[in-house]
Amino acid sequence: MEIKPAGKYIYSDIELDREEGQIIEDLKAKSQEPIPDPDRWLDEELEQNILLTTVDALINWGRRSSLWTAICFPACCAFEMIAANGPRFDLARFGMEILRASPRQADLMITAGTLTWKMAPNVRRIYNQMAEPKWVIAMGACAISGGIFASAEYAVVPGYNRIIPVDVYIPGCPPRPEALIYGIQMLQRKIARRKNIDVRKLLER
Amino acid sequence: MTVSLSGKEVARKIEEQFPGSVAESSQDTLVVRADFLLDVARFLRDTEGLELDFLNFVTAVDYYDHFEVVYLLSSMKHNHSLTVKVRRYGRENPVLPSVVGLWQGADFQEREIFDLFGIRFEGHPDMKRIFLWDGFQGYPLRKDFV
Amino acid sequence: MAVKTEPFVLNMGPVHPSTHGVFRMRATLDGEVVVDIEPVFGYLHRGIEKLAEQRTYTGVIPLTDRLDYISSMSNNLAYCLAVEKLAGIKVPERAEYIRVIMAELQRIAALLIAVGAFLNDCGAYFTPFLYMFRERERIVDLFEMASGQRLTYNYMRAGGVSQDLPEEFMPALRKFMDMMPRYMDEYDRLLMQNEILIARAKGVGILTAEQAINCSASGPVLRASGVKWDVRKADPYSIYDHFDFDVPIQQTGDCYDRYRQRVEEMRQSLRIIQQAMEQLPSGPVKAEVPHLIRPPAGEAYARLEAPKGELGFYLVSDNAIAPYRCHIRPPSLINLTALRDMVRGWKVADLIIIFGSIDITVGEIDR
Numbered sequence: 001m002e003i004k005p006a007g008k009y010i011y012s013d014i015e016l017d018r019e020e021g022q023i024i025e026d027l028k029a030k031s032q033e034p035i036p037d038p039d040r041w042l043d044e045e046l047e048q049n050i051l052l053t054t055v056d057a058l059i060n061w062g063r064r065s066s067l068w069t070a071i072c073f074p075a076c077c078a079f080e081m082i083a084a085n086g087p088r089f090d091l092a093r094f095g096m097e098i099l100r101a102s103p104r105q106a107d108l109m110i111t112a113g114t115l116t117w118k119m120a121p122n123v124r125r126i127y128n129q130m131a132e133p134k135w136v137i138a139m140g141a142c143a144i145s146g147g148i149f150a151s152a153e154y155a156v157v158p159g160y161n162r163i164i165p166v167d168v169y170i171p172g173c174p175p176r177p178e179a180l181i182y183g184i185q186m187l188q189r190k191i192a193r194r195k196n197i198d199v200r201k202l203l204e205r
Numbered sequence: 206m207t208v209s210l211s212g213k214e215v216a217r218k219i220e221e222q223f224p225g226s227v228a229e230s231s232q233d234t235l236v237v238r239a240d241f242l243l244d245v246a247r248f249l250r251d252t253e254g255l256e257l258d259f260l261n262f263v264t265a266v267d268y269y270d271h272f273e274v275v276y277l278l279s280s281m282k283h284n285h286s287l288t289v290k291v292r293r294y295g296r297e298n299p300v301l302p303s304v305v306g307l308w309q310g311a312d313f314q315e316r317e318i319f320d321l322f323g324i325r326f327e328g329h330p331d332m333k334r335i336f337l338w339d340g341f342q343g344y345p346l347r348k349d350f351v
Numbered sequence: 352m353a354v355k356t357e358p359f360v361l362n363m364g365p366v367h368p369s370t371h372g373v374f375r376m377r378a379t380l381d382g383e384v385v386v387d388i389e390p391v392f393g394y395l396h397r398g399i400e401k402l403a404e405q406r407t408y409t410g411v412i413p414l415t416d417r418l419d420y421i422s423s424m425s426n427n428l429a430y431c432l433a434v435e436k437l438a439g440i441k442v443p444e445r446a447e448y449i450r451v452i453m454a455e456l457q458r459i460a461a462l463l464i465a466v467g468a469f470l471n472d473c474g475a476y477f478t479p480f481l482y483m484f485r486e487r488e489r490i491v492d493l494f495e496m497a498s499g500q501r502l503t504y505n506y507m508r509a510g511g512v513s514q515d516l517p518e519e520f521m522p523a524l525r526k527f528m529d530m531m532p533r534y535m536d537e538y539d540r541l542l543m544q545n546e547i548l549i550a551r552a553k554g555v556g557i558l559t560a561e562q563a564i565n566c567s568a569s570g571p572v573l574r575a576s577g578v579k580w581d582v583r584k585a586d587p588y589s590i591y592d593h594f595d596f597d598v599p600i601q602q603t604g605d606c607y608d609r610y611r612q613r614v615e616e617m618r619q620s621l622r623i624i625q626q627a628m629e630q631l632p633s634g635p636v637k638a639e640v641p642h643l644i645r646p647p648a649g650e651a652y653a654r655l656e657a658p659k660g661e662l663g664f665y666l667v668s669d670n671a672i673a674p675y676r677c678h679i680r681p682p683s684l685i686n687l688t689a690l691r692d693m694v695r696g697w698k699v700a701d702l703i704i705i706f707g708s709i710d711i712t713v714g715e716i717d718r
Binding site for chain 3: 207261262
């Protein structure tokens with residue numbers, strides 16, 4: 001095939017662009033309310049009979065000590081995250097040195113950067129592709145509420161919790177790597193209390 | 206030091222070649238009529254002594270009754286620069302000729318002006334939105350955008 | 352026998368391990384050879400130009416930090432130069448020297464990341480990247496001493512810098528300057544003549560000088576193609592004419608030349624910092640400027656040599672406390688115009704390297 005000189009693109013499908021634009025408009029219309037945070041685990045404190053078995057403790061230890069991150073770094077907070085992976089603030093000591101691009105192999109999504117409406121369907125798709133159990137950390141002011149750019153409402157989503165449910169919020173612009181590590185430790189404490197095996201259902205059988 | 210060419214001097218040279226093309230000229234800038242833009246641009250790029258072969262930027266400004274598109278041209282050889290402006294009155298469907306054939310660096314910048322202001326450029330190979338998605342209503346950087 | 356082939360479109364989506372941020376490319380391939388490429392951006396369009404019209408002149412400075420977020424000091428400085436040109440503010444001498452030291456340190460930090468990411472794309476994975484992070488952490492420590500922040504500094508103001516350097520800054524800077532040439536020699540020994548790097552990057556993605564000038568490329572991309580054009584020498588801003596430094600250029604304009612260009616620019620920056628450190632005078636660090644700056648009506652364009660290219664701010668004012676129009680000339684977006692010409696005829700693996708050698712930051716492209 002011969003190579004043509006610069007000019008119109010060989011493949012530039014206006015139909016595909018229109019379809020993608022329609023998807024974005026639909027998502028924007030659907031996401032007017034924030035998704036409630038998954039905090040049902042707070043209620044379970046009050047229940048009298050939660051039995052966290054040894055098997056549960058073992059499973060939770062395994063899950064929280066080797067969280068693998070899915071890549072979702074739009075903007076500036078990404079560099080603090082990479083610095084947290086770097087030689088000084090070492091995330092590998094928490095078992096998190098893997099930054100896989102494939103969402104199927106990941107169980108944590110650290111959203112580091114401003115979310116725009118154009119990017120939102122892609123983030124939703126990556127979240128859907130991650131396998132259960134999965135957690136989300138919203139890192140930085142832009143991820144919590146739109147941050148310094150929240151006034152540009154035509155393009156910026158006011159916080160990731162319009163699109164995906166968020167577990168831990170880390171404030172800062174950008175948050176220091178120490179703050180990110182503190183947030184990850186909070187998430188690890190949350191995972192430690194997770195009930196995997198429902199003892200009552202087992203006893204009913 | 207990059208010398209900023211005097212608008213009046215260059216206007217005199219352009220008027221000799223293309224009479225009626227210069228709308229106004231001052232010490233700092235040169236305002237050209239939209240119909241003559243491509244001819245004047247080619248003249249600025251190719252003439253001996255001017256040779257403005259590097260396009261620094263293309264941008265647009267929204268003054269309430271007209272749009273103004275600003276080009277900053279410089280020359281690598283002579284180390285001088287010139288600001289050229291084009292005005293488009295009226296807010297409905299403004300159209301201007303595109304300079305992509307002369308300076309390829311204007312490619313993405315003209316698409317950006319279309320996306321954010323709504324000014325179309327004729328002759329651009331791929332005039333479509335660049336930052337916002339297809340189907341977005343309105344042009345954000347206009348002064349009357351809600 | 353000729354085999355009939357059909358073009359195939361590959362979408363390298365916004366989330367991809369080799370792209371430098373959320374950047375999408377639709378590549379038309381013929382087998383493995385790239386025939387055409389269409390970049391799609393806008394996934395980080397935050398409306399900075401629109402937001403700048405709603406904030407005061409000093410309030411725009413934190414917004415400019417977030418443009419090219421790995422070289423915030425340069426962005427701040429470019430904006431402050433534009434405001435000073437518009438309002439006619441004169442900067443005291445100590446502030447000028449501090450600005451030069453900060454800008455050149457920032458250039459080294461940003462070029463370290465550029466080189467590290469390029470080597471990551473070449474296949475050396477994270478090893479050189481994390482080695483270069485070791486130096487960047489030291490530079491970021493210096494910035495944290497001066498401004499209190501690690502990434503988005505908000506340090507420059509129209510008329511100078513926001514606060515003076517603390518006492519521990521100069522000894523720490525001297526220690527850094529003693530150490531740094533040794534590290535640069537170490538990288539050169541390991542990487543410059545590396546067989547794999549030469550095999551992957553030499554002769555790949557050639558950009559000729561005429562193409563570069565026509566595409567308005569600037570910065571290391573332009574200088575690696577053989578054009579000797581550096582804004583610090585051609586149109587000196589601040590006090591760059593007091594310093595003695597060279598402008599290196601390369602001959603061919605392939606990926607290896609762009610890598611080499613960045614390394615040599617780091618060495619020249621070290622020279623400038625050494626001279627500025629020795630000549631640093633004492634005095635005020637900020638001019639007497641009113642809190643709400645109200646420049647006279649008019650327009651100004653100020654540009655500087657950012658680590659990625661020529662960064663410029665075009666400001667239009669109508670005698671109000673907020674800018675009427677603030678346009679940012681993004682070097683990454685304009686350097687990308689050359690991508691199509693550089694990539695035709697190469698394979699997909701080379702596409703990644705060529706794209707990495709242009710060195711973009713999506714925050715600057717989309718603004």
